[in-house]
Amino acid sequence: MKATGTRPKIIATTDGKGVVGHAGARLLADLAEVTGLCGQFSHALAGLRQRDSGHDPGRVAVDVAVMIADGGEAIADLAVLRGQPELFGSVASDATAWRVLSGAAGSGLGGLRAARAAAREVAWAQRYETRGGLPSSMAGDRPVAGLVLDIDASIVVAHSEKEQAGKTWKRTFGFHPLFCFLDNTTEALSGLLRTGSAGSNTTADHITVLDQALAQIPDPHRYGTPILIRADTAGGTYGFLAHVRSLRQQGMDTCFSVGVPITEPIRAAISTAGKDMWQPALDADGGVRDGAQIAEITHLVDPQLLANYPPGTRMLVRRERPHPGAQLDLFDTINEMRHQVFATDTATGSLQYLEVRHRAHARVEDRIRCGKNTGFGRFPSRQFAINTVWLELALTGIDLLAWLQLLLLDGELAKAEPKKLRYRLLHTAARITRGARQVRLRIAASWPWAAELAAAFTRLAALPRPVT
Structure with a gap:
């Protein structure tokens, strides 16, 4: 050798x-x-x-x-x-x-936030002048029209006593900040530092973070471009969705795609979905995902529950064979499939596209992971x-x-x-x-x-x- x-x-x-x-x-x-x-x-x-x-x-x-x-x-x-x-x-x-x-x-x-917004307007103008526009957010190998804002929270562990650090729902000690990232560019539009005991689905905090994020977007894009707001089930509160819808009255073309908790009425709607309602789900690259299916259950959901959402809200469900080690609730265990439900007020587009568009929200977890190595992890x-x-x-x-x-x-x-x-x-x-x-x-x-x-x-x- x-x-x-x-x-x-x-x-x-x-x-x-x-x-x-x-x-x-x-x-x-x-x-x-x-x-x-x-x-x-x-x-x-x-x-x-x-x-x-x-x-x-x-x-x-x-x-x-x-x-x-x-x-x-x-x-x-x-x-x-x-x-x-x-x-x-x-x-x-x-x-x-x-x-x-x-x-x-x-x-x-x-003042710092206003300064960031002013600099962002210049940076975007430089991008348009030198490279011809912002990148598109992608879903199912297709561009998503306009801007896509992703909201999510994360635990930041504190290893010493700090003001307003507290116990978290993960049984750790620290903070529970909430963030909004622009998926098109990976920019961090806004962040709200919160105590560790802050709730995941706090309507007021989601509204604050969204409003601060929208203030970061230059006016021609804020008022002249479709804006999709994505969140997991924590952002699926009635008050937050009502606020997203109300932004249209201010001249913004906003719509939402948010997770929905699987409560008893939702389980009942899923159970009554016929076999002919299900169609194959897509992968991130646009190909058919083996073992995953989607269906729209809007017409099967209890009308009293649906009335809590903005008019035109649609309910879609995804089911797939669970991965080894996946944690399932009793409903999923009985059906031998893992279910996820989300709500959107987008009126057009195939179910396959709407579902893969929503699932792309998971990219915000990568943004937060990188962010924890870029300042807010400590x-x-x-x-x-x-x-x-x-x-x-x-x-x-x-x-x-x-x-x-x-x-x-x-x-x-x-x-x-x-x-x-x-x-x-x-x-x-x-x-x-x-x-x-x-x-x-x-x-x-x-x-x-x-x-x-x-x-x-x-x-x-x-x-x-x-x-x-």
């Missing part, structure tokens, strides 16, 4: 000059500039500035968002940016960053108000990653999860040189993604700038 080659011997020293790490993270910092986010944050937090020579609070907030997008988990991780002034400029101390987060709590939170402060600001900056970091992919990347990297982006692009090492009145970021020619990183910087320089 041929032995593998040995690694070259090395000697580590600390006298390197002009060498920087996390070179790709500069893309995120520059995106905050060219979308106007940095200026908007500065305006929103202008009242926190103590002296002209001090750090701009808006710039400090942007640096925290960039650090979070780059994979940082604590304020102390700002040292990665601060230790490379030739790449990131002057970065505030940890103490200054804490003061900014504390000062932004409360009334400053609304809240740094004991104070609830500071953690709400941290959450807003985490959502900003997720947006910066989304804009990076929307505006600057192609191919596989344009669809990659944050972990892959960090490993391949953001954490790339490079060398900074100066000459002919220019500063050059020299990426190693042997780096497998050097061309993609250089191309991203080229596209960044060519982006149209907002008029100030």
Whole structure:
């Protein structure tokens, strides 16, 4: 057997000059500039500035968002940016960053949200001008018309005593935040930090998160584009669906697709569904899914139950052979099939398409999983108000990653999860040189993604700038 080659011997020293790490993270910092986010944050937090020579609070907030997008988990991780002034400029101390987060709590939170909305409008305009429109949300290998908003909650465990952390329904201790993501672009439109004991199907919280998400959408899209709002059974409350329907009176073309709990009246409707009502369900790629069927049971549901939903609501049910280890209730066990029911007020479209469109809501779980590695999986402060600001900056970091992919990347990297982006692009090492009145970021020619990183910087320089 041929032995593998040995690694070259090395000697580590600390006298390197002009060498920087996390070179790709500069893309995120520059995106905050060219979308106007940095200026908007500065305006929103202008009242926190103590002296002209001090750090701009808006710039400090942007640096925290960039650090979070780059994979940082604590304020102390700002040292990665601060230790490379030739790449990131002057970065505030940890103490200054804490003061900014504390000062932004409360009334400053609304300003940060408004700043994000203004920057999003610019980013979307840049996308339209350079690449011809937003991506479509896909279901069954078909595009979904308009925008698709996915709402879901998740448990964030706290490993120490923090204000408003509490016992969760999963018998853990921490928080139970609620989020809304835009499926078309993976942007994090809104998030609501809640105590661990907050209910899953709280109507008021769902309305708050949805309204904050809609406020993030630029006016031409909010009022001129179909908007589908998806949620699991937690979002299937009568009050929330009535609110979604009421948005039409404000000029928004909204509709819903939400899970429905299988109560006794729903079980009765499923039981009376004839064999001829069932048709094959589809896979995510549009092919027929073996062992899964769907049917519409609207006309079989108790009219008194249906009257609680907005007019035109349809009830659809999916059944499939349970996977090994699936947890079934007594109804499913007797029928030897697993059932799921959802409600929608979309009047047209095949049952197969409507069902696979609803099932695509599961992608929000991937968004939340990635988000927990992008800031909101660990809240740094004991104070609830500071953690709400941290959450807003985490959502900003997720947006910066989304804009990076929307505006600057192609191919596989344009669809990659944050972990892959960090490993391949953001954490790339490079060398900074100066000459002919220019500063050059020299990426190693042997780096497998050097061309993609250089191309991203080229596209960044060519982006149209907002008029100030």
